[in-house]
Amino acid sequence: MIVGVIGAGTMGSGIAQAFAMTEGYEVRLCDIKEEFAQAGFAKIQKNINFLVGKEKITKEAGDKILSKIKVGLSNICTDCDLVVEVALEKMEIKKEIFKELENIVPKDCIFASNTSSLSITRISEGLDRPVVGMHFFNPADRMKLVEVIGGKNTPAELVKKIEEIAVEIGKTPVQVKEAPGFVVNRILIPMINEAINVWDAGTADAEGVDTAMVLGCAHPMGPLHLADLIGLDICLAIMEVIHNETGDDKYIPAPKLKELVAAGKLGKKTGEGIFSYK
C-alpha cells in the first residue's frame, strides 16, 4: 500500500515512520515546501539511526525503511492508495488540501485526516469521496492508540478498513463517534489548559505543577511538559474547537496559553514554550 502523508511536521514525520516501518507499505511524505518535507525526513533518519545505534534494528533494515519514503510536494501522490492529512488544525486548510488531492490521487484513494478535534463530516463537505478520521498520538511512531472516526457520510467499511490498517502498522484502534476533541483530547486538553491556569495563578511553579501530577496521579509526564511536546498552538486550536462546538465557557482557552502562542513560543518544536529547550 502506498500512503501519502500530507504535512511533515511533528505528527507527519512520526506517522510516515510508522507506515514505512511496516512491511508492504511505502510512503510519500509531503509538505508545502520541499525543504519542510526534507526536514520531516531528517527527523525520521535521526530516529532510525537511534534504533540502529541501540541495535533494535539492523543498519540494512534501517536503510530499507528510509528507502521506502519519497519526499516532495503533494503532486508526488499520484500512485497513493491512502492519504493521511497531517497539516494544521484549521478546517479551511484541511478542506483545501483534500480538494487539491482530488485532482492528484487515484479515484479510489482513501482520504483520512489526523485532525485532533475537527468534524470529519465538515472536512468532507464538497469533496468527491468520504473522509475518515485516523487520529494518531504523539510521538506517532511509538504511541499505540489510533482513534478511528467516521463522519456522517463515512461508510462503515471505510472505518473498518482504517482499523485494519491501524492494526497492520502495530497500533490499537478505538472507534470513536464524531464529537469535539473525540475522546482523548476532550479529556486531556482541558486538563492541560487547567494546568496552565494553575501555573499562571502562581499556585506552583511549572516544575511543581508537573511533579505534582506525575507523583500525585501517576501520570508518566506532567501536563505542562506534555503541552510543550504536543505544541502549544495545537493545544490552543483544540481548546478553541471544543469551546466553539460545545458553547460551554468551562472550555475557554487559558489566557497564558494564548499569550505564549501569540509570542511564537509553541513548545519543543520552536525551542521554547512553557519550558526552554535551548
Ligand SMILES: NC(=O)c1ccc[n+]([C@@H]2O[C@H](COP(=O)([O-])OP(=O)(O)OC[C@H]3O[C@@H](n4cnc5c(N)ncnc54)[C@H](O)[C@@H]3O)[C@@H](O)[C@H]2O)c1
Ligand atoms: N501535535 C500533536 O501532538 C498532535 C497529535 C495528534 C494530532 N495532531 C494533529 O495533526 C495535525 C498536524 O499537527 P502537528 O503537530 O504535526 O503540526 P506541525 O505544525 O508540527 O506540522 C504541520 C505541518 O503541516 C505543514 N502544512 C501546512 N499547510 C500545509 C499544506 N497545505 N499542505 C501540506 N503541508 C502543510 C506545515 O508546513 C508543517 O510542516 C493537526 O491537525 C493536529 O491537530 C497533532
